[in-house]
Each structure stands twice: as structure tokens, then as C-alpha cells.
């Protein structure tokens with residue numbers, strides 16, 4: 001089946017795996033018929049008369065390669081509009097710019113560190129008030145809602161404790177109080193979870209992770225259904241200017257085309273690694289939403305297609321030094337920040353991503369000294385198990 005044939009299939013009849021390859025990609029390049037969208041490495045576009053252009057005037061407000069990516073993203077998240085940015089944080093920054101001083105935001109409490117920093121160190125200074133709430137029990141949320149509440153911001157599963165939040169239940173609360181609901185879908189991707197279908201207003205991605213999938217690009221995105229909301233966000237994109245370049249847009253477009261096959265393997269390998277760790281004598285606890293005794297496992301089953309390749313675990317005795325020795329001795333897993341690439345990565349939250357939080361605070365939320373976080377890649381799983389076996393000893 002070639003892409004011109006697929007382009008004729010009504011988009012909404014396409015299944016997910018077809019959408020990752022063809023979704024939003026209606027036009028075969030009119031110049032030379034190139035199958036992949038060209039990288040339009042240009043800042044500006046010739047006009048025949050003032051205003052006489054082909055839809056693009058200046059690359060901050062629009063670029064054809066970025067547009068191709070934006071419509072692909074809208075397609076795979078079952079949205080109408082995609083808005084792409086230079087990084088995941090730039091995308092969240094654009095959402096917060098819909099608010100004004102005096103407005104309030106309710107957010108998950110064990111939030112991605114960079115998001116927490118953006119909220120507390122930048123936007124609190126502009127007069128926006130944040131409430132960080134454990135949303136595992138969604139009943140708690142309403143206690144924080146008042147007439148100033150404008151946005152609920154959710155991450156699920158959370159990082160690194162893999163807490164599961166019921167998106168549908170939060171969406172019901174948000175609708176009841178006429179508050180926007182944004183979901184950071186970086187950990188799951190639309191292959192596993194589609195928040196717009198569950199009632200969210202905005203889906204956000206750090207495409208740096210699974211969507212790009214090859215640890216070679218930074219990019220962020222928002223996807224929405226409502227055209228008024230989309231127009232406000234396109235305005236921020238143009239007015240604040242945190243856009244991604246055409247080369248980076250191309251890399252994420254290329255990544256998207258294999259998202260479904262990569263995610264399938266991430267999930268398979270994730271399950272095998274989680275089960276291996278769970279039966280290991282020297283492991284105290286494994287956090288992975290696929291376990292039946294994981295808190296809110298039933299919600300994960302309902303809102304996710306599978307359980308992903310992100311796993312955290314603690315070794316017995318809770319030794320900081322021992323955790324460091326383990327991550328240093330891994331050979332197939334690379335010790336690095338980030339996640340979602342084809343290669344397996346390991347991290348030590350207490351000394352890396354969450355080092356800026358005090359030990360007391362870390363212990364309270366479960367980020368103990370021995371906690372290690374894995375982003376399980378798509379290598380042969382036997383090699384990953386062998387690597388963990390030699391490192392844990």
C-alpha cells in the first residue's frame with residue numbers, strides 16, 4: 001500500500017499503527033514527489049505581492065516541515081491541532097502563558113523536576129499560584145478548586161514513582177468546574193494512552209523521549225481539539241517564539257513512523273525486566289504499573305493499552321553507595337538522564353534528576369537513596385537481564 005493510496009483513506013478510519021506512518025500526511029511533495037516531507041531549511045518565503053504567499057510568511061509563525069509534524073501529532077493523539085516547540089518545557093511554558101497573575105493551578109505532586117522548576121521558579125514569580133497534590137485519590141482535587149483555578153496539570157505514570165492517576169475522573173472534575181485539564185503524556189505516548197479521548201483539553205509531549213525515540217533531538221508539543229484553544233496556543237507559539245527548527249521537526253516525524261513497533265518492544269522488555277527484578281533476592285521493591293499489587297493498577301489497565309518500559313526499583317538495605325555502584329557497573333544500560341530512546345538507560349534519582357530536592361522531602365515521596373530508575377530499551381532482553389544480574393550481583 002503506497003502513501004498516496006493511504007492518503008485517500010479517510011483519516012478517522014485509519015487505525016493507530018497506520019496513523020503513525022500516514023496520519024496528517026495528506027500531501028505528497030508537489031515539487032518532486034519526495035515520500036518524506038522535505039526539510040524546509042528557510043526562515044522566510046517569497047511573496048509575489050504583499051500578502052501573496054503560499055501559506056507561509058516567516059518560519060517563526062509557520063514552516064512546512066513543522067506543519068507536517070504538527071498534523072502528524074494531532075492525528076496520533078486523536079486531536080485536531082498540533083503545536084510544536086523547541087522542547088517539552090517550552091510547550092508547558094506556552095500553556096502557562098494562557099494564564100494571568102492571580103490564577104491558580106492544581107498539579108500532581110511528584111512532577112517532572114523541570115516542570116516543577118518552571119512552575120515554582122518562573123511562573124510563581126509572575127503571580128500564579130500552584131497547589132501540588134497527590135492525585136492518586138482524585139477526591140482530594142476538589143478541595144483545592146476555587147474561582148481562580150484555571151488549570152489542572154497531570155502526569156501519569158509519574159516520575160519516578162510510577163503513580164497512576166485516573167484521567168477520566170480528573171476530567172470530570174475539570175469539566176464540572178470549567179477548568180482546563182492538561183496531561184503530560186511523555187511517559188506513555190498515544191500508543192499506550194490517549195488523554196483527549198479520556199476528556200483532557202490539552203496533551204503535552206516531550207517528544208525528546210519516546211516520540212523522537214533515538215535520543216538525538218529536543219522537541220516539545222501540545223495537541224488540542226478545540227479551535228479557540230488552538231488559536232490561543234498558536235498565538236503564544238508565534239508571539240513568544242520558542243519554536244523547533246525544520247531539521248528537528250523532521251527527526252521527530254521520522255521517529256513517529258516507528259513509534260508503535262518500538263513501544264511494543266519497550267513494553268515486552270519492560271515486563272520481562274520488571275518480573276526479573278521483582279523475584280531478585282537483593283531487591284526490596286519494584287515500581288511498575290503492570291503488577292497487580294501496584295496502587296491503581298486497575299486504572300492503569302483501563303486507561304493504558306500496556307504498561308510501558310519505565311521501571312523504578314530499590315535494593316535491600318537502602319544503601320546510597322550500593323546504588324551508585326550498581327549504576328556504575330551497568331554495561332548495556334547507559335548511566336544518563338532522559339528516557340524513551342531505543343537504548344536502555346539507568347538513572348539514580350537521588351543524585352541526578354531529584355538531587356535539588358532535600359533528602360527529607362525525597363524520602364517522603366519515596367525517592368529513597370537506593371532508588372534506581374530504568375528506561376528499558378529495545379535491545380535483546382536477555383542481554384538486559386544479564387547486565388542487571390552482573391551489576392546487582
Ligand SMILES: *Cc1c(COP(=O)(O)O)cnc(C)c1O
Pocket residue numbers: 087088089090112114115155159184186187205206207208209218219220
Ligand atoms: C523530559 C520531560 C519533560 C521536559 O521535556 P524537554 O524536552 O526536556 O524540555 C517534561 N515532562 C516529562 C515527563 C519529561 O520526561
